[in-house]
Amino acid sequence: MPAAWRKPRMGAGQSYCSIDSDMKTKKSLTWAASLSLMTAQAWAAQPVPVSATATGAASSASSAPSAPSAPMQAAKPAATAMPRATTPAPDTFDLPQLLQLAQSTNKGVEAAQANVDAATSAITSARAYPNPQVEMMYGRVSGKQPGVVSGNAPSYAIVQKFDYPNQRNLREQMAGRGLEASEAMRQGFRSDLAARVKTSYYQVLRRETELAAAREDLNMMRQIQERAKVRVGVGEAPRYELIKADTELLAAQKTLQTAELRVDQAKAALRQQVGGGMPVRFALNGELGRAPEVPPLAALHDTLQASNAELTQRRSELERAKLGVDYQRALRWPEVAVRASTDRQPDNNVSQIGLVMTIPLWDRRSGPVGEATAQATQARTALEAREFELMQELDTAYRQYEISQAQVTALESGIVREAESALGVAESAYRFGERGILDYLDAQRVLRSARSELIAAQYELQVAAIQIEKLMSATPGVNAPASTMPSMPVAPNLN
Numbered sequence: 001m002p003a004a005w006r007k008p009r010m011g012a013g014q015s016y017c018s019i020d021s022d023m024k025t026k027k028s029l030t031w032a033a034s035l036s037l038m039t040a041q042a043w044a045a046q047p048v049p050v051s052a053t054a055t056g057a058a059s060s061a062s063s064a065p066s067a068p069s070a071p072m073q074a075a076k077p078a079a080t081a082m083p084r085a086t087t088p089a090p091d092t093f094d095l096p097q098l099l100q101l102a103q104s105t106n107k108g109v110e111a112a113q114a115n116v117d118a119a120t121s122a123i124t125s126a127r128a129y130p131n132p133q134v135e136m137m138y139g140r141v142s143g144k145q146p147g148v149v150s151g152n153a154p155s156y157a158i159v160q161k162f163d164y165p166n167q168r169n170l171r172e173q174m175a176g177r178g179l180e181a182s183e184a185m186r187q188g189f190r191s192d193l194a195a196r197v198k199t200s201y202y203q204v205l206r207r208e209t210e211l212a213a214a215r216e217d218l219n220m221m222r223q224i225q226e227r228a229k230v231r232v233g234v235g236e237a238p239r240y241e242l243i244k245a246d247t248e249l250l251a252a253q254k255t256l257q258t259a260e261l262r263v264d265q266a267k268a269a270l271r272q273q274v275g276g277g278m279p280v281r282f283a284l285n286g287e288l289g290r291a292p293e294v295p296p297l298a299a300l301h302d303t304l305q306a307s308n309a310e311l312t313q314r315r316s317e318l319e320r321a322k323l324g325v326d327y328q329r330a331l332r333w334p335e336v337a338v339r340a341s342t343d344r345q346p347d348n349n350v351s352q353i354g355l356v357m358t359i360p361l362w363d364r365r366s367g368p369v370g371e372a373t374a375q376a377t378q379a380r381t382a383l384e385a386r387e388f389e390l391m392q393e394l395d396t397a398y399r400q401y402e403i404s405q406a407q408v409t410a411l412e413s414g415i416v417r418e419a420e421s422a423l424g425v426a427e428s429a430y431r432f433g434e435r436g437i438l439d440y441l442d443a444q445r446v447l448r449s450a451r452s453e454l455i456a457a458q459y460e461l462q463v464a465a466i467q468i469e470k471l472m473s474a475t476p477g478v479n480a481p482a483s484t485m486p487s488m489p490v491a492p493n494l495n
Helices: 012-045 050-063 070-080 095-105 107-127 165-234 239-274 297-307 309-330 366-431 437-471
Strands: 091-093 133-137 155-162 282-284 335-344 349-358
Touching: 091 095, 095 165, 095 239, 107 165, 165 239, 165 282, 165 309, 165 437, 239 437, 297 309, 297 366, 297 437, 309 366, 366 437
Parallel strands: 091 282
Antiparallel strands: 133 155, 155 335, 335 349
């Protein structure tokens, strides 16, 4: 055996020392292991903060092996069995519900009703009698000659003013005309509120219809882009077809995002018109392509003269101004009051009764009469001017209704159908390689434009009908003539 392989012999003392050191090392390691185990159990028994749990879960998830341990596998079904928070479905409203909600929750309706209550109280004030006046005077009599008794001498008097019967009647009639004007103003506000709610309602339906069309266009552009990618990949089409398809796909995505934002804006405007009683998230039931049938223009002129709330209000204000002229003229008569007084003196009492009359000698109320006359003239001219303006607005709205109805009919029956047929032919030709992608995209662009024009025409038709109904001052549930604006479909819905 070579010398390098030989083990050196150790003495007895040296071998025992090494055995003792090995045993001490093993004991120390065993004690450290037991101590660390006890510490780990103590830390595991303590509550863990939420942030630490999340951090530990994230770190364990990132460093965990592909095969989980048995305790983790047993805990998995419990984690998946936890119920998930579901988003509640939005409330759905139709047009009658929105109109009723707006009439009950809008603050402007309360303000208009308060104006009517004030006018009702004005009638009570006009019927009230004038209050009596009471005079109390204190004095003292001092005698300066022999035989004159000195002492207190108080004086009391009561004055009651009387109204002429014609003055009371004129005041009451003026207050009644003011009440009629306030009621007509309330009716006009409610009609205007209903028109604004309807316009916002159909605006939401329009934006939702545009959003549905944008989604359909996006799906079609995705199919075109996939088809162009396949054709370019196999060498059947040049590279520019794929570039053109990608560009049109990006444009369709942008149009979809814009349509979604417009839907949100339209819903916010509708909620603003209805009031705070409407939830933030909601959906609508209705169709954009249904508009009420409008009577002939001559019948609408007669209805406007009879039922328009603004004309009724201005007529009441004119009558009130005329009564104001008569009332100012009636005030030229002398004012009469009855006066009763008594003077108590130390040696006797003096009682008197008589009339107090104000003689219109210097002021013949020519200024108030002239002012009232000018106000009556102003009210009459304002009524005539507003009547002419409303007639012109009615004619304009009726012509717009006819134009929109003709556009809807032409688009629905001819243009949109022809565009759909042209798109089908272009798609077949592109599929079989007879036409390029530009012809296909042009056909789709024509259909998109025709469909957008149809949606806009249907909305304009609804707006024109709402404007006519507003001029008739037709409010749901408040003197709304059922035969004036019957609801029936005149424009088919866009499919």
